Structure formats: C-alpha cells, structure tokens
Amino acid sequence: MEKFPIPAIEWTVEHLDFLRFSQEYSRILRERIPTAASVVFYTDLKDLDTVVPEGVRAAAADLFALGDADREPVIIAPDGLLLPFVTGRRQVVVARLSGLDPLVVERVAKDWLVEVQAVAFRDFLTVKRAGIEAVSGLCNVTHLYALLDTPPETGPFHLVLIALPPRIRSSRDAFQNARRAAIVLQGFVGDSGIVHHLGQCVFAIFLRNMPEDEFSERYGSKLVALLKRDGFHRVHVGSTSGAGESLSKAAMKQERDRLMSEAWAALQTAERRGPFTFCDYRVLAHPERHPLFPLSEGLIRRIRRKYARSRQFCLVELAKEEWAGTRLADLVGRHIAPDICFADAASVVLFLEGAAGGDAYRQIIELLRTLDRETGSNLEVSAGIATFPFADFHKGEILANCRKALLHAAFFGPGAAVEFDAVSLNISGDIYYGDGDLSRAMAEYRRGLVCDPDNVNLLNSLGVTYAMLDRHSVARESFKRALVIEPDNFMALYNLGLGEVRRGDLHGSLKYFERALEVYCEDDGLEIRKDLQLQLGKLYCRLGMFDRAYPLLLEWHDAATGLQQSGPALRYLGEACHGLGRKEEAKIWLQKALQFNELDPEALSLLGLVYMEAGEGHQIALALCDKGVELNPDNAASRLRLAKVQMACGQLVEARYSLMQCRGDKRIMPEVQVCLGQLWLKLGRKRRANRWFAKVLEKHDLSPELADMARDLMRN
Numbered sequence: 001m002e003k004f005p006i007p008a009i010e011w012t013v014e015h016l017d018f019l020r021f022s023q024e025y026s027r028i029l030r031e032r033i034p035t036a037a038s039v040v041f042y043t044d045l046k047d048l049d050t051v052v053p054e055g056v057r058a059a060a061a062d063l064f065a066l067g068d069a070d071r072e073p074v075i076i077a078p079d080g081l082l083l084p085f086v087t088g089r090r091q092v093v094v095a096r097l098s099g100l101d102p103l104v105v106e107r108v109a110k111d112w113l114v115e116v117q118a119v120a121f122r123d124f125l126t127v128k129r130a131g132i133e134a135v136s137g138l139c140n141v142t143h144l145y146a147l148l149d150t151p152p153e154t155g156p157f158h159l160v161l162i163a164l165p166p167r168i169r170s171s172r173d174a175f176q177n178a179r180r181a182a183i184v185l186q187g188f189v190g191d192s193g194i195v196h197h198l199g200q201c202v203f204a205i206f207l208r209n210m211p212e213d214e215f216s217e218r219y220g221s222k223l224v225a226l227l228k229r230d231g232f233h234r235v236h237v238g239s240t241s242g243a244g245e246s247l248s249k250a251a252m253k254q255e256r257d258r259l260m261s262e263a264w265a266a267l268q269t270a271e272r273r274g275p276f277t278f279c280d281y282r283v284l285a286h287p288e289r290h291p292l293f294p295l296s297e298g299l300i301r302r303i304r305r306k307y308a309r310s311r312q313f314c315l316v317e318l319a320k321e322e323w324a325g326t327r328l329a330d331l332v333g334r335h336i337a338p339d340i341c342f343a344d345a346a347s348v349v350l351f352l353e354g355a356a357g358g359d360a361y362r363q364i365i366e367l368l369r370t371l372d373r374e375t376g377s378n379l380e381v382s383a384g385i386a387t388f389p390f391a392d393f394h395k396g397e398i399l400a401n402c403r404k405a406l407l408h409a410a411f412f413g414p415g416a417a418v419e420f421d422a423v424s425l426n427i428s429g430d431i432y433y434g435d436g437d438l439s440r441a442m443a444e445y446r447r448g449l450v451c452d453p454d455n456v457n458l459l460n461s462l463g464v465t466y467a468m469l470d471r472h473s474v475a476r477e478s479f480k481r482a483l484v485i486e487p488d489n490f491m492a493l494y495n496l497g498l499g500e501v502r503r504g505d506l507h508g509s510l511k512y513f514e515r516a517l518e519v520y521c522e523d524d525g526l527e528i529r530k531d532l533q534l535q536l537g538k539l540y541c542r543l544g545m546f547d548r549a550y551p552l553l554l555e556w557h558d559a560a561t562g563l564q565q566s567g568p569a570l571r572y573l574g575e576a577c578h579g580l581g582r583k584e585e586a587k588i589w590l591q592k593a594l595q596f597n598e599l600d601p602e603a604l605s606l607l608g609l610v611y612m613e614a615g616e617g618h619q620i621a622l623a624l625c626d627k628g629v630e631l632n633p634d635n636a637a638s639r640l641r642l643a644k645v646q647m648a649c650g651q652l653v654e655a656r657y658s659l660m661q662c663r664g665d666k667r668i669m670p671e672v673q674v675c676l677g678q679l680w681l682k683l684g685r686k687r688r689a690n691r692w693f694a695k696v697l698e699k700h701d702l703s704p705e706l707a708d709m710a711r712d713l714m715r716n
Contacts, residue, residue: 006134006175012088013124015043016598020139020194023150024127025120029095032116032123033081037099048094052076064092073113078102083117085124089598135175136182136197137599144196147206148242148256158207158215160239161263162223163271165201167233177201177232179631184230187567187597188223204263215241220278220436224468228276229498237278237436238267270436275470278436291407291431292400299344300399306342306351307388307395314352314360314387317402320379321414328381335370349402357387357419364417380415382406390420391451404428422452429461441465456482460491472499488519494532501535506543513539530556534569541572542667544703546579567596571603578610586610604628605638612645621645629658636665636672643675647682655679670696670706677713690714 018025018041026039042048045064052060059074063084074082081097131143148159162185166177178201185195185203193207207215219239227235240262247255262281270279287293294300307313320328329343332350340351352360364383371379384406388398405420408427412418429444445462448455463478476499482492493516500509513536520529533556540549553569553576560566574589587610593603605628612621625642632638643658656679662672677692693710696702 009132009134009137010088011125011129013085013121013128014087014089014598015091015093017087017124017128018043018085018093019191020143021124021127021131023147024131025095025124028120028123028127029083029097032120033097033100033104033113035099035101035104036081036097038097040096040098042094042096043091048082048096051096052080052082056082060094063094073110073117075105075108079105081105081108081113083113083120085117085121133197133199136178138182138186138195138197138203140196141198141204143194144198144204144206145256147194148259149252155209155244156212156241157244158205158210158219158239158241159259159263160205160207160219160223160237161198161267162203162205162227163201163234163236163267164203164227164232165234174201176633180230181227181232183597183599183601183631184227186599188226190567190596202267216280216434220280220434221468224276224278224436228468229502235276236267236270238263238265238270238281239278240266240281273436274438274468276468277438280435283435290435292403292428294403295347295349295399296344299342299347299349303342303349303351303399304396306340307398310353310388312354312356312388313398314355314357314385315398315402316350316352316360316364316386317384317399317406318348318350318381319384319406320381331371331375332367334374335367349399355387357385357390360385360387361417361419368415368417378415382409382415383417384409384420384424385417386420391447393447407431422448422455422458424448425451426455426458426461429458429465433461433465438465438468442469454485456486456489456492459485460489460495463492463495467495467499472502475499488515490516490520490524491528493519494528497532497535501539506539510536510539510543530559537569537576538572541575541579544579546576550576550580567593570596571600571606574603574610575606578606583610583614587614599631601628601631601635601638604631605635605641608645609641612648618645618649622649622651636662636668640668640672640675647675647679652679652682670699670702674706674710674713677710681713 022041025041029039030036040051045061048060049057053076056074056076060082063074063082073084076082079098079100079102081100083095083097085093085095087093131139131146133140164177164181166173178197181201181203182195182197185205189195189205189207192210193205196204196206198204205219207219219237224235224237240259242255242259262285266279266281266284269284270277273279283290303315307315318328318332325343325345325347329341329348332348333341336350340353342349342351350364352363355363364385368379368381368383371381384402384404386398386401386405388395390398390401393401401420401424404424404427405418408420408424409416409418411427418424425444425448429441429448432438432444433441442462442465445458445465448458449462452458459478459482463475463482466472466475466478476496479492479496479499482489483496486492493512497509497512497516500506500512513532516532517536520532533552537549537553537556540546540552549572553573557566557569557573560569570589570593574586574593577583577586577589587607590603590607590610593600594607597603605625608621608624608628611624612618622645625638625645628638629635629642639658639662643655643662646652646655646658656676659672659676659679662668673692673696677689677696680686680689680692693714696710697707
C-alpha cells in the first residue's frame, strides 16, 4: 500500500532554519538578552573567525568542536556574546550578539545564559511551526508576508514567483509535483535566498543582497531552462524588485502589497507567453526604457512623409551617450541639409535619398569624422544604418531596423557605425529572449534567416527558442541545419545532445555531447562548457559508464568554488564511486550531497544502500531508502535500492512490492529481475527464481557482471 504523501513532521530546528527565520530568531534573542543591538548567526568557524577578537578564537573553535554538553556561551569583552545552538542533525550554529551594554556583559551569569539558550531554542521551534508549509516543507505565505513587512535595509532585494503546474490534475500528482519542485528549487537557490510554497504549486523566492546582473542571469532563462530540463510540465516565472528602504509601518504594508501584485502581474504575463517563459515586472512597467522601444509618434510621421514616395533610401539613427537628441541634432545640422535631419528630445534620424548601404556607410563615417574635427575631440557618436530595399522588409520596418543596427553597433563600443544585417536581428532577438518574450524573439531570428539562411548562430538561437516554446521537432531540425552548414558547431551539438536526453535516446545524446566536448574552444564560453561537463557526467552515470563519469565530474567539482556551486555534482560523484566499488568514497560524496540538499531523494536512497552494503546499520539504511522513495515515489532506481535493503532486513513481502513497482524503467529491468530471482530463492522457490534468472540471460545488452551473477545464482 502506498503511503499518504504528507508525512507527519518531526519538528526540530535545523541549519537551514537559521537562514529562513534569521529575522525572527534574531528578534527572540534581542528580546531575551537586554541591550543586544545586533544578532548574526554563523554556521562555519572560518566566517566567525573573521569577526571575533583573536583572544577568543580558540574558545569559538571549541563551540564547533566539543561535545553537546561542553558548549557553553562565550563572553567577548566588552560588549559581545557567542551563544551556540545544536540542530536536530547535530550541526552547530553560533549566534554572535554585539552592541551589549558593557555592564550587562560584565555581570551576566553563564547559568542564566544557558537557561536563555534553552528557552530561545523552544521559541525558535514555535516560530518554525508557524512558518512552515507541510506539503513541501518550505516556508509558507505567512512567512513571506512577514519578510516583506520587514525587508532588509542593506539594499535592494528581489521577489520571484514560480508556477509549476502538475502534468496530471490528480491529488497524488499535485502532492508529488509540489515536493519535487521544493527539492529542485531549494537546491538551485541554496543559501542565497528563501523558498516558499504559496499553494497550488505556486512558489516564491525572496533574495537578499544579490547584484542585479547576477539576478538577471540566474532568475530568468537559466532558471526556466533548469526546471524544464528537470521534467516540469510547464514553467512560468514572474519577478520584481524592492529598494530595501526604511519606511513607516503603513508605507511598508503598501510596499508589500505592491510588490506581491507586481510579481503576480509578471507571472500572469509569463503564463500568456508560452509553456516555458518568464517576465520581470520592470519591463512591463517601463516599456519606454526598453532598448527597442520605438521613436515618438510625431517623429515617425515626419520621417514617413519624407520616404513615402522614395523607391530607394537609407535611414540612419545617431546616438551619443548622455546627449539629448536636440543637442546632437544642432551639431549635425551644421553639416547637412536641414530637411534630411529629424530629431526629438531623445533621437536623431537622417534621411539619405537614393543611397545604397555602402554609400550611406561611407557618408556617415565621413560625417562623424567631420564632427570630431570640428569639436577637436573624439565625440564617439554611434550610428545604425538601414537601407530600403533590403530582403523582404517593407518601408515601415526600416526605421526599426536603424535601432537594431544601433544596438548592434554598441557591441563595438561608443563611436561605431554598423549597417543593419542578420546579426542585428540576432541581437534584437536575444534582447527579446532575455526579456522572456519568446514569440518576438522567434520572429526576429526567423527574419534574420531570411537575410542570411546559413547563419548558424541564428539557427541555434531559433532552435533554443523553439525548444522553450515546446516545439521540439522543429528545434531539432534547426540544430541539424546548423550542423549541415558547420559540422563541428559546438552549440548545435550541445543543444542536440540536450534534445536527445529529453527524447530518451541516451546513446544518441552521448554521441552529440562527446563530439561537442571535442570541438569546444574558448570562444564558445566557459559557462557552457562547464554545463556540458556536468550534463555529460550525469549521462555517463545513467549509462553505467562510471569510469568516464568520475574524472569528468571531479574536474567540474574542483573548478567550482564553495558548496553552492559544486553541489549539483556531489550526488553523481557518489553514484560514480559506488559504481566503481569505492564505497567509502561514495559515502563521503553522498553525505556532502545531503549537506547541499538534505531532501535529495536519489542521494538519500543511494546513501542508504551504501550503509547497508558496508554493514553500518540496516535500520539506518532502511530509513534513508524509505525517505528517498517517499520524496519521489515514481523513481524506479530508488525503489530498487529500497527493495535491496528490505531483502537484507528480511522484509521479503515489502521487497517484492517495491520490486513490482520498478517495472517501468527498462534500464534497470535486468537488475530488478535478478533481485526478484534472489527474493524467490530466499523464499525457497528455486524453480521460480531460475525463471527470473533465465529472463535476465535472454537480454542482448546485458552487462558482464550482471550476467555472471545470474549464472552463479542459477547454479547455486
């Protein structure tokens, strides 16, 4: 019988809670200990050493090293205290209280501080009970509102809403989807933010102290791609940002409601855009700031009247950083006829009758040089040039093409002049893609291919956009077209590899990934190579090629800095070591994986199997494997590991049920059949056991080790 999907919660205070509830826990300690000005929690001695005086570092080290009974508060003269707390998993968190009245520090009794520790710890648990949502184990909406009512005053913060609806609208699938989403999101966010489950498979992430460029990179297309790759049916992300200012209580509530409404509006926009999309509210709220925002209506009408009867012409948009359009127009107007220069407060556009692309480019370069000579300096005026006729563009599109060429020119630095071409459309498509507007990005890439049908960058960009729109067959064709033109194109090989993983063709994916790694060069980008290494290492593990997986994953791990960056490889390093028979090393990697993500079902079940095989306690092994299946009941590999541990514990009926639930995964079917044979042997049913072993030996792609095991069991 399958367990109820919401287990009873064993309430303990854990390491992660000191991040999630840091504001509440700090307030509790400030209320309990008079005059404490600030409270900061430390989970690592290295971080604590940087803020305590040298004379107390040895005592601080003892807090992390000694047994539970020996962890007493440490007094830091003249105005500080260190209070240690031991979590449910026996990890130590030290609270550093500073700014106390020196008289309080001088007269405080350690017995009283120990009592304060115990009472505060009970208060911590009460706060956690009120702030956790039972289905996912994440913080709830009440906790999110509390955070927004008291945002950090250290600077801007970000709020992200994520909708991950289940594929099947059944109660079982909804519960399982929410638990799986919680695991993936918590692993992605790590210590950089706090993840919440708001209900109906809508999640929120509250992020403190994250630079704007890092936020834009991680919480847009990268987050959507990660969740899509992890098998979620639909992914929609909406985000907004707050200033983190100190406001009155009434103003804070208004700010809270505004931020929630903005993130919600962005999420609704993302849902309308496609199956895998994102949107930042700031783009919706300020369309005039968008780099592709059109010129003013008045300026457009004046330019249209000028080119209405022209059969060949060129438009040029000029721009200089921090200069208004009218100021630039005054300077340019001294050297050209007034009837071909159009300007408003923001823009300057030149009309060149009868000019072709090359002629216009030469004229503009000469004009810019003239301006430099007149002013005696390098003005660095940039120019975007677009001509008519060009490809299949009609007259009304040429003005927008000028802007796209101007954005193209920005890649060469201030003062560059660029003629509109297919690359300009690639750049404008990338801008729309970066905004989450995939339909407009797709349109730009397709127009670019009209200009240059053999442009492999456009083919790759279009293929990625098709994939995000769930149009995988046309995405695959786009990548294959790129390979026909450039057989060693890294991005096409990499993207085809990802597509084959999604289709379930692991050997096809392996071919593309290995070839991509062979042809990689530095121009392809270091980040994409790192991702390829990780994907290839994971693929080797799925195919049982552990001797290839281990060195690749170890190289990836060693290149990462800190647990948060290296975390995604830890479980697979443990799996590779287990597959190579290095059980002790596997145990270390898997324990690290659970430090990174304590709810990783694969790491839990594999660690349980390692404990069982090492003889380190069958009951601990059973509990870990059972938890792994509870978190992800549809994972056949976790059920197989549970069955092995159940057989070792003598739970043969339960083991048979677990094995019968593994039948959907063809990759592990031979191993399942061997286990079924072993189970019937334990039950004294030799003939029935041999039938299972015979089924295993009928398979053509059987590993030599499994074949030998089946033959030995049949003989014995």
